[in-house]
Amino acid sequence: MKSNNINHKIMTATKWSTLSQITTKLMLPISNMILARILDPSVFGTVALITMVISFADMIADAGFHKYIVQHEFNDIVEVDITFNVAFYTSLFLGGILYIAIAIFSKVIIDSTNSSLPFYMLIISAIQIPLSTLSSTHIAILKRELNFKKLFRINFASTFVNVSITVFTAIIGMGIWALILGPISASISVCVLTYLTAKWKPSVKYSFQSLIKMMSFSIFSLAESISIWLTVWIDIIIITASFNAYYLGLYKNSLSMVNNLMAIITSSIAPVLFSALSRTQNDPINFKNIFLTIQKITAYFVFPIGIGLFLFRDLATLILFGDKWIEASLVVGTWALSSSMVIVFSHLNGEVLRAKGRPGISLIVQVTHIMVVIPTLILASHHDFTTVVIFRSIIRLEYILGSVVATGLISNISISDTLRNIVKPTIFTLSMSIIVVILKNLVFGFFYQFAIILVAALAYFIMIFIFAKEDLKIFSMIAKGSGNDEI
Structure with missing residues (x-):
């Protein structure tokens, strides 16, 4: 009964989380398509x-408490309340x-990046840091409860505000301020x-006693988050040092x-996966089944x-950014292809470790990857931008190996x-x-590519329908997921 209940909650949570991400994440690319045609790449850089x-300050302020709240099993309601209070304050x-520290040292920070950005813009933008701490504990609680229906409403509203203000201020000619005022709003x-x-x-x-107890877990989670942050941003740091704002913006x-x-x-599945696995961490059979099911769903999407964006990278770049961004097509294609593999084999595995x-363990995987990434990118930056991108x-394949072994x-x-789990989506x-x-070698032209995409998508769905009918049942269960979200 307990297993059936958690599975039902997972399906319901996945439905609402997916709906949230589809609506909010579609708004961001659409707004970005508009902004890319108004603003220069150097502004984005x-x-x-x-x-x-x-993002670094947000991570430090969270101190790993977000993951602690979601993952930890509490003894009683008193412990729950004091933990939430300690995390919040x-x-x-x-x-x-x-x-305050960023406001005081803003000029030093700007000068260290060789940027021409006025220091007061950093001070104004940094107001997001204390603002995010006011809501981070509440968001963690909702994720713990698998209450993604409420998170959907919050995410949708905030994303709509962000996109509306950013696009409007960009259209009326406010330039870089458009990309600052939207996120603050x-x-x-x-x-x-x-x-x-x-x-x-x-x-x-x-309770300082509760704080010490939380920090014993959170210190590793925070260290892991710092290593993930460094993995995400190290290429930005190196490109900033080796190239100009134009290439940084493209990248x-x-x-x-x-x-x-x-x-x-991924953003619809990963939070649900972490919450679900945390609730079943002492049930190895259900734990494994939940992971493999969600991994397979992710792989199908x-x-x-990933391969589509790689094969149609020029077309995708023209549609997403416009012709003045065509130099970014290699970035779009290679990053999409590698991301599809990293998501299935690494990101989801990271949720298992947490x-x-x-x-x-996840920290060791991240640090090992960073030790490979830094010297590789430094050497590549001595050549040209294309070499860095490739x-x-x-080098992300090394991260995949480490994650799979650690899991x-x-x-x-x-x-x-x-490997057995993702055979069908791979084939x-x-x-x-x-x-x-084959079709790209037979027909040429801009509009013919859309026809090829439709044919390929149709072929993909036909293969699923014929050879993977059992997997269609999983999608159907998620689509019909319903029930009490106030868990």
Whole structure:
């Protein structure tokens, strides 16, 4: 009964999480398509530096408490309440301290990146840091409860605010301010909505004993988050040092667009997977079944997206950014292809490590990867931008190997289990790719490519319908997922 109940909650959560990500993540690429035709690539490169600083501060302010709340099994309601309070007030304090520090050293930070960005823009943008701490605990609670229906409403509203203000201010000629005011407005809306809809409200309670207990787990989770941040941003740091803002804008905006497209699937599944695995961490059979099911669902979606963006990278770049961004097509194609593999074999495996309470293992995988990435990119940057792009995508395969091995060591999910699990989506995707390559060599022209895409997509779905009917039942269960979301 318990297994059936958690499975039902997972299906319901996945449905709402998927709906949330499809609606919100589609708005971001659409707005980006508009902005790319209004703003120069160098503007995106400049804002990338602000985003890098703020994302790092957000991570430190969270201190790993978000994952602790989702993953930890509490003894009683008293422990639950004091833990939530400790997480809320500690994050709020850290967020305030970090904002003050950034405000004081803003000019030093800007000068260290060789950017021409006015220091006051960083100070204004950094207000997102304390704002995010006001809502982070409430969001973690909703994820713990698998209440993705409420998260859908919050995410949709905040994304709509972000896109509306960003596009409007860009159209009226506010330039870089458009990319600053939109995210700040979104942060404000998240704070308001989470407070108005939250069942839990902070009270005047605090326990340093609970803080020490939480930090014993969170310190590894925080270290892991820092290593992930470094993995995500190290190429930005190196490109900033080796190239100009134009190439940084090409690179970062292309990555952001691909990641947003992929996140339509991954951001809807990963939070549900972590919450579900955390709730079944002491039930190895159900734990394994949940992981393999969600991994297969993910593979069916991201494999064709990744290979499709690679094969039609020029067309995708023209549609997403316009002809002045065509130099970014290689970034779009290689990053999409490598991302599809990393998502299935690494990102989901990382949720296994965290759900098992072993962020230290994930940290080792991340640090090992960073030790490979840094010297590789430094050497590649001595050549040209194209070399950096190609090597950055190839080197991600090392991360896949480390993640799969680590997952096998701390769980009953072996490499052979994973390979058998994704055989059908892999074969179907490769078959679809062969069809595309053949048709692209037979017909030429911009509009013919759309016809090829339709034929390939139809072939892919026919193969699923004929050879994987049992997997269609999983999609049907998610689509029909319903029930009490107030878990």
